[in-house]
Amino acid sequence: MQNVIKKPIQRNKATDLLVHQILKGLAILAASFIFVIAGVILIKGLTPFITNNGGIGSVNAWKFLTGNTWLIGDTFASNLYSVGFIIIQTLYVVSLSLLISFPVGVLTALFIAKIAPKKIAEFLRTVIEILASIPSIIYGLFGAGFILKLVYDFSAILGYQSKGGNSVLSTVIILALMTIPTITTISEVAIRSVDKSLIEGSLALGATETQTHFKVVLSAAKSGIFTSAILGVGRALGEATAVSLVAGSRRSGLSFDILDTTSTLTTTMLEGMKDSAGLDYDIRFSVGIVLMAVILIVNFTLNYIKKKVGQVDVK
Amino acid sequence: MKKILFVFALLLTMFVAACQKSDEFNLDAKITVYTRDTTSGTRDGFMSGIGFSEAAKNDSVLVTGFVIRDNTAILNAMTIDEYGVGYISLSSLNDTVKGLHFNGVEPTEANVINNTYQLKRPFMWMIRADGDFPGGANSPVEQLVKAFVAFLGTSDAADIINNAGAIALPTSVTWDSIKNQHPITQQNNSGVTVRFGGSDSIQKVAEALTQAFTAKAGNFVAEHDHTGSGDAWKRTNGDTKDQTVGKDVGFSSRPFTTTESANVTSSQTGQLSWDAIVAIVHLSNPISNITADSLKKIYNGTYGTWADVPQS
Numbered sequence: 001m002q003n004v005i006k007k008p009i010q011r012n013k014a015t016d017l018l019v020h021q022i023l024k025g026l027a028i029l030a031a032s033f034i035f036v037i038a039g040v041i042l043i044k045g046l047t048p049f050i051t052n053n054g055g056i057g058s059v060n061a062w063k064f065l066t067g068n069t070w071l072i073g074d075t076f077a078s079n080l081y082s083v084g085f086i087i088i089q090t091l092y093v094v095s096l097s098l099l100i101s102f103p104v105g106v107l108t109a110l111f112i113a114k115i116a117p118k119k120i121a122e123f124l125r126t127v128i129e130i131l132a133s134i135p136s137i138i139y140g141l142f143g144a145g146f147i148l149k150l151v152y153d154f155s156a157i158l159g160y161q162s163k164g165g166n167s168v169l170s171t172v173i174i175l176a177l178m179t180i181p182t183i184t185t186i187s188e189v190a191i192r193s194v195d196k197s198l199i200e201g202s203l204a205l206g207a208t209e210t211q212t213h214f215k216v217v218l219s220a221a222k223s224g225i226f227t228s229a230i231l232g233v234g235r236a237l238g239e240a241t242a243v244s245l246v247a248g249s250r251r252s253g254l255s256f257d258i259l260d261t262t263s264t265l266t267t268t269m270l271e272g273m274k275d276s277a278g279l280d281y282d283i284r285f286s287v288g289i290v291l292m293a294v295i296l297i298v299n300f301t302l303n304y305i306k307k308k309v310g311q312v313d314v315k
Numbered sequence: 316m317k318k319i320l321f322v323f324a325l326l327l328t329m330f331v332a333a334c335q336k337s338d339e340f341n342l343d344a345k346i347t348v349y350t351r352d353t354t355s356g357t358r359d360g361f362m363s364g365i366g367f368s369e370a371a372k373n374d375s376v377l378v379t380g381f382v383i384r385d386n387t388a389i390l391n392a393m394t395i396d397e398y399g400v401g402y403i404s405l406s407s408l409n410d411t412v413k414g415l416h417f418n419g420v421e422p423t424e425a426n427v428i429n430n431t432y433q434l435k436r437p438f439m440w441m442i443r444a445d446g447d448f449p450g451g452a453n454s455p456v457e458q459l460v461k462a463f464v465a466f467l468g469t470s471d472a473a474d475i476i477n478n479a480g481a482i483a484l485p486t487s488v489t490w491d492s493i494k495n496q497h498p499i500t501q502q503n504n505s506g507v508t509v510r511f512g513g514s515d516s517i518q519k520v521a522e523a524l525t526q527a528f529t530a531k532a533g534n535f536v537a538e539h540d541h542t543g544s545g546d547a548w549k550r551t552n553g554d555t556k557d558q559t560v561g562k563d564v565g566f567s568s569r570p571f572t573t574t575e576s577a578n579v580t581s582s583q584t585g586q587l588s589w590d591a592i593v594a595i596v597h598l599s600n601p602i603s604n605i606t607a608d609s610l611k612k613i614y615n616g617t618y619g620t621w622a623d624v625p626q627s
Binding site: 075245248252 | 344345347349352353354355372373374375379380381382383384388391392393395396398399
């Protein structure tokens with residue numbers, strides 16, 4: 001009798017153990033891809049600095065990080081690459097786009113979460129979610145087909161001549177459009193989860209609704225809103241396709257002129273990749289290392305600031 | 316709230332601004348120079364065509380502030396940028412932009428084929444001497460190469476060449492009408508490897524051609540290794556022809572020089588197609604003809620405004 005009961009229990013335990021092991025294995029496999037990817041990029045990206053690249057000579061790492069011209073000399077025959085100015089252009093473009101997308105995104109989130117009637121809020125939420133899922137190439141086509149002309153004509157009316165609209169401004173507009181949905185979605189969750197008692201307390205003390213929204217709700221949701229900005233910056237830093245269609249691929253000289261052409265680390269990696277070979281191909285992996293480093297540094301900095309400012313707990 | 320209103324106001328102004336536009340062409344406006352990336356074959360053809368070969372693979376000799384875009388994007392940019400100048404392959408030219416006459420000749424396919432339009436380069440082929448193919452005289456490789464060369468003169472090949480963006484020479488011969496002269500194509504050739512090389516600008520066209528031809532010729536293996544026009548002769552009839560880099564068919568994106576043609580008989584080389592490039596500007600630009608010298612001076616920065624460019 002005992003045996004009859006024992007056997008199914010043992011079998012169940014064995015199944016549990018098996019399932020646990022399989023899931024564990026899959027988790028390890030998934031997590032290990034980060035090491036595989038980072039490893040491949042790292043190895044490929046370091047070769048231009050340590051080998052002589054088939055007779056061209058190795059790339060000087062210091063000049064690579066600080067220089068002001070992407071490539072001096074002939075493609076496929078020169079080792080004088082540098083991304084110094086591109087790093088700064090990238091950060092410049094991303095911060096400008098955040099300057100637009102952050103206020104717009106957060107205020108939209110406030111409207112959806114606190115002010116809009118339920119039906120409108122539901123509708124807006126769906127629209128924002130759809131916007132967030134639009135592929136970046138669609139934003140790029142919209143940029144190339146519409147924003148470029150808009151920026152060109154707009155600057156012409158102001159008396160400036162832009163380069164067919166290929167400019168910092170177009171890039172910033174596209175990046176802002178792409179990051180607004182990210183910022184809105186995450187900010188909205190943070191704003192909605194602000195403790196009701198805080199709001200009621202503020203209203204009971206005689207504050208108007210607007211005062212409560214801006215002074216109590218937004219500051220209580222600070223931490224979550226900051227997270228949305230971090231993710232927004234992440235999306236903007238990593239965007240390549242859409243940006244390459246409107247940036248104009250600046251190849252030398254740092255410029256902060258919003259109507260001049262620009263380039264980012266991602267567009268530099270992407271452009272001409274199809275027809276490239278040898279060092280000109282490998283160097284794109286080095287740019288990839290720089291991009292990963294920039295993203296890590298920006299994320300750590302923002303997280304540090306977030307810890308400093310986000311004192312109020314959000315449930 | 317103020318911020319939202321400000322952003323809305325800004326967007327509104329931009330929309331209104333986009334609706335109006337002045338029609339005056341300002342000759343004193345700066346020229347915006349558009350170019351392809353240094354890895355582009357079209358850039359190579361254009362720069363050598365205007366006598367500015369040093370800019371083919373080097374951005375630092377170009378005028379400062381140029382814009383890098385690809386073929387379609389340059390075409391699109393010229394519909395927006397009134398003061399821009401760019402270049403595209405002739406096959407993608409349409410009436411949304413103005414294709415400039417080059418040295419007085421209109422950019423049309425007819426003018427390319429009758430050899431009057433000069434902003435172009437020939438795509439040439441060259442094969443090894445008779446009996447000098449791997450496997451000796453009349454080997455499968457030699458017969459396949461001869462068949463391939465015959466295929467290049469057919470309308471089947473012309474379609475492939477035109478699809479790849481080059482301009483094929485006029486022909487009315489079909490492959491079906493001549494394939495019986497090349498019995499080797501009826502066999503199974505999957506064990507035979509033919510080596511193709513030469514110009515990297517032609518690689519795309521050459522690969523499209525061999526891909527189509529290998530299916531018609533017993534699935535032989537086409538091995539592509541394109542290293543530059545200089546190697547077209549060197550690796551088929553020159554000093555490296557018997558080394559491991561040797562080729563059976565070499566392509567060149569320029570005419571063969573007299574030194575190169577010296578030890579080669581006329582049946583060993585021929586022209587595959589033309590690669591024509593056209594300089595384009597916005598439709599409102601008053602200029603309609605341009606010289607190689609003017610283009611070079613625009614691209615190296617000597618001419619900064621459209622008023623500098625001599626009108627002819």
